[in-house]
Amino acid sequence: MSEDGGLRARKKARTRQTLSDTAIAMFLADGFDAVSVSDIAAAAEVSKPTLFRYFASKEDLLLHRIADHxxxxxxxxxxxxxxxxxxxxxxxxxxxxxxxxxxxxxxxxxxxxxxxxxxxxxxxxxxxxxxxxxxxxxxxxxxxxxxxxxxxxxxxxxxxxxxxxxxxxxxxxxxxxxxxxxxxxxxxxxxxxxxxxxxxxxxxxxxxxx
Structure with missing residues (x-):
């Protein structure tokens, strides 16, 4: 993988982690059902289409934490x-x-x-x-x-x-x-x-x- 490709991959991984961490913090504070995808996108300062490029559903945002397993x-x-x-x-x-x-x-x-x-x-x-x-x-x-x-x-x-x-x-x-x-x-x-x-x-x- 080229240096630029590696940089892009790391940036995408950081974005995924940020989105998941933001979502989980909101779920823990307010409850899973009370938090919308729009709320999460706004808190993470991304658009909904951008969020859905990384996660297909709200459930996936929560379960990303166990992805390493x-x-x-x-x-x-x-x-x-x-x-x-x-x-x-x-x-x-x-x-x-x-x-x-x-x-x-x-x-x-x-x-x-x-x-x-x-x-x-x-x-x-x-x-x-x-x-x-x-x-x-x-x-x-x-x-x-x-x-x-x-x-x-x-x-x-x-x-x-x-x-x-x-x-x-x-x-x-x-x-x-x-x-x-x-x-x-x-x-x-x-x-x-x-x-x-x-x-x-x-x-x-x-x-x-x-």
């Missing part, structure tokens, strides 16, 4: 340690996120993170977009698993279960924090939940009485 499960599988199974790598990665209170795990009690998760988990219009994100993550993870185990159907089924588990665990963990508990207090329970979830994924439900 797209494809993360697939990367975890591809970058796993020698001798480590894909599920063991995914399990380890989740526990590491819990240990460092990574917001994507749901176990982060910083007030702004809690407020952001509240928007994501409780705003009905976000639900369909989160499902779309989950579908894309499932597809990417299925490809990585298929590369690892050389079987398409099992890879797709496992990927769907892993992504569903990660989303459900994050939602449950956030719910405990939203109820007023601290991340340190919830951490042992969140790790136990992760252990239980991956035991189910590895060994099936029969061993748990189902």
């Amino acid at each position: 797209r494809g993360e499960a697939a990367r975890t599988v591809r970058d796993r340690r020698p001798g480590e199974t894909p599920l063991d790598a995914l399990h380890r990665s989740l526990v590491e996120k819990l240990d460092r209170r990574d917001p994507v795990s749901g176990l982060c009690d910083h007030p702004q993170v809690l407020a952001y998760h509240r928007l994501v988990f409780t705003t009905p219009s976000i639900a369909s977009r989160v499902i779309e994100y989950g579908a894309a993550e499932t597809e990417a993870l299925a490809e990585a698993l298929a590369e690892a185990v050389r079987t398409g159907l099992a890879a797709r089924l496992t990927a769907a279960q892993v992504i569903a588990v990660q989303q459900e665990l994050a939602r449950d963990t956030w719910s405990e924090l939203a109820a007023g508990r601290s991340a340190d207090e919830v951490h042992p329970e969140a790790v136990h939940a992760a252990d239980t979830a991956y035991a189910l994924l590895k060994n099936g439900a029969a061993g748990h009485g189902y």
